[in-house]
Amino acid sequence: MTEPLGIALVGCGTVGGGVAKILLEHGDRLARRAGRPLALRKVVVRDPAKSRPVALPPDLVTTDPRAALATPGVDVVVELIGGTTLARQVVLTALAAGKHVVTANKALLAEAGTEIFEAARQADRTVCFEAAVAGGVPIIRALGESLAANQVTAIQGILNGTSNFILTAMTERGMTYAAALAEAQRLGYAEADPTLDVDGSDAAHKLAILAQIAFGVAARPHEIERYGIDTLDAMDIRFADELGYTIKLLAEAWVGEETRNGERGTRNDKDNGSSSAPNSALRAPRSQTVALHVAPVLLRHTALLAQVRGAYNAIAVHGDLAGETLYQGPGAGMMPTASAVVADLIDLAVGRAQRTFAAAKLWSREHKGFTVAPAERVRSRFYLRLLVADRPGVLADVTRILADERISISSVVQHEAAEVGTEPVPLVIVTHYAETGWFRAAIGKINQLSAVAGPAVFYSMGD
Numbered sequence: 001m002t003e004p005l006g007i008a009l010v011g012c013g014t015v016g017g018g019v020a021k022i023l024l025e026h027g028d029r030l031a032r033r034a035g036r037p038l039a040l041r042k043v044v045v046r047d048p049a050k051s052r053p054v055a056l057p058p059d060l061v062t063t064d065p066r067a068a069l070a071t072p073g074v075d076v077v078v079e080l081i082g083g084t085t086l087a088r089q090v091v092l093t094a095l096a097a098g099k100h101v102v103t104a105n106k107a108l109l110a111e112a113g114t115e116i117f118e119a120a121r122q123a124d125r126t127v128c129f130e131a132a133v134a135g136g137v138p139i140i141r142a143l144g145e146s147l148a149a150n151q152v153t154a155i156q157g158i159l160n161g162t163s164n165f166i167l168t169a170m171t172e173r174g175m176t177y178a179a180a181l182a183e184a185q186r187l188g189y190a191e192a193d194p195t196l197d198v199d200g201s202d203a204a205h206k207l208a209i210l211a212q213i214a215f216g217v218a219a220r221p222h223e224i225e226r227y228g229i230d231t232l233d234a235m236d237i238r239f240a241d242e243l244g245y246t247i248k249l250l251a252e253a254w255v256g257e258e259t260r261n262g263e264r265g266t267r268n269d270k271d272n273g274s275s276s277a278p279n280s281a282l283r284a285p286r287s288q289t290v291a292l293h294v295a296p297v298l299l300r301h302t303a304l305l306a307q308v309r310g311a312y313n314a315i316a317v318h319g320d321l322a323g324e325t326l327y328q329g330p331g332a333g334m335m336p337t338a339s340a341v342v343a344d345l346i347d348l349a350v351g352r353a354q355r356t357f358a359a360a361k362l363w364s365r366e367h368k369g370f371t372v373a374p375a376e377r378v379r380s381r382f383y384l385r386l387l388v389a390d391r392p393g394v395l396a397d398v399t400r401i402l403a404d405e406r407i408s409i410s411s412v413v414q415h416e417a418a419e420v421g422t423e424p425v426p427l428v429i430v431t432h433y434a435e436t437g438w439f440r441a442a443i444g445k446i447n448q449l450s451a452v453a454g455p456a457v458f459y460s461m462g463d
């Protein structure tokens with residue numbers, strides 16, 4: 001058998017612990033798949049006394065990342081400490097020292113992808129990151145390799161398992177947001193500080209990475225408009241259900257500032273009933289801009305992504321040749337994520353990863369890809385929910401403002417007040433396609449109406 005691939009593991013927590021366990025317990029299987037042994041040469045942790053998912057030989061453990069990089073026979077540095085400060089240093093130092101890098105760190109790639117990939121090219125080394133998006137779901141390979149003949153026209157993804165778990169509990173068991181979050185924390189699906197998961201930031205980091213691969217867009221996370229589920233009211237889940245829709249936190253990218261399905265959006269609602277998917281996947285993209293955002297979106301109950309429950313991730317990809325393909329599975333957790341990291345190590349050991357990396361030119365400054373479409377130009381149908389005084393003329397005032405902004409209405413739901421004098425009452429309006437800018441201008445005026453209590457709540461419709 002040929003020379004082993006020597007590995008320094010920087011970080012041995014949830015994901016790193018899983019990687020160490022696979023390397024130490026499944027060495028024979030991995031060596032067969034890789035054609036040579038995968039040898040764990042050093043493990044960097046903060047606290048060597050902490051217990052790990054697998055017993056580490058004491059001479060492997062260090063608290064000093066520099067010592068790990070300097071260990072003889074290390075070919076690859078696996079960065080699994082998280083964060084963007086020390087992790088960035090470790091990755092750049094490893095590349096400068098001639099090591100390949102494997103990472104699961106989406107925040108780092110989304111923030112510093114250009115710098116890191118440029119450094120890798122300078123050093124003629126490879127950066128692998130299958131685990132950075134959707135954990136155990138092989139979406140990076142699907143986009144970068146399996147669909148390489150396509151121009152992707154749209155991506156719709158449930159990329160944050162914590163948010164999907166909370167939404168599922170709110171939808172199926174009628175829980176409040178606070179109660180569903182508390183349950184997610186008790187079961188280990190949410191961190192003690194869940195902010196990045198529930199405010200859409202984590203999904204935006206992952207979308208930035210997918211957009212880079214699919215469209216060559218170097219979008220920094222702050223350029224991606226994002227809304228989370230942390231302000232979602234259970235009332236809107238119930239109204240969506242009444243209208244035939246399920247609310248999901250979606251990370252979306254589609255070509256052009258037009259609608260999700262490639263239409264200019266002047267037509268009436270065309271209900272194919274089977275999927276939220278764009279129906280023009282086989283059409284060549286007409287535009288060089290790509291709309292990117294993360295937000296709660298109403299999907300028809302029958303849409304495939306509407307049926308993804310609990311902490312799972314799923315991504316629908318529309319290619320101009322392949323049509324729609326769907327990828328689903330565990331988006332986080334020790335073993336699913338470690339499985340993706342070790343697959344990258346096998347690809348490096350075989351030599352596949354180096355060739356794909358060189359050809360892909362990811363995060364390249366020379367890459368002339370798509371640019372990000374201004375959020376105001378994006379066209380969508382909208383769900384609008386107001387709390388209004390139960391008196392004559394309110395609906396007429398609201399519809400006049402919408403009409404003034406060229407927005408036509410698809411449906412209206414208003415229930416009688418439970419008791420006379422119970423105010424305000426919810427008023428729900430679903431629009432036809434409109435530019436986001438027109439819609440927001442209308443919302444600004446509607447919020448000024450004296451009969452409207454509190455700011456309007458609105459979400460995109462995913463079809």
Ligand SMILES: NC(=O)c1ccc[n+]([C@@H]2O[C@H](COP(=O)([O-])OP(=O)(O)OC[C@H]3O[C@@H](n4cnc5c(N)ncnc54)[C@H](OP(=O)(O)O)[C@@H]3O)[C@@H](O)[C@H]2O)c1
Binds near residue numbers: 046048050
């Ligand atoms: N958890 C998931 O399901 C998941 C899924 C996909 C991607 N990711 C990504 O994978 C990465 C790792 O996540 P994780 O959940 O495994 O994190 P974690 O459980 O917090 O583990 C972090 C590890 O890094 C070590 N570490 C932190 N700071 C250090 C320092 N200054 N010096 C030396 N060692 C240090 C810690 O040492 P101690 O153990 O001694 O404290 C620990 O072993 C992150 O980028 C995350 O976004 C995670």
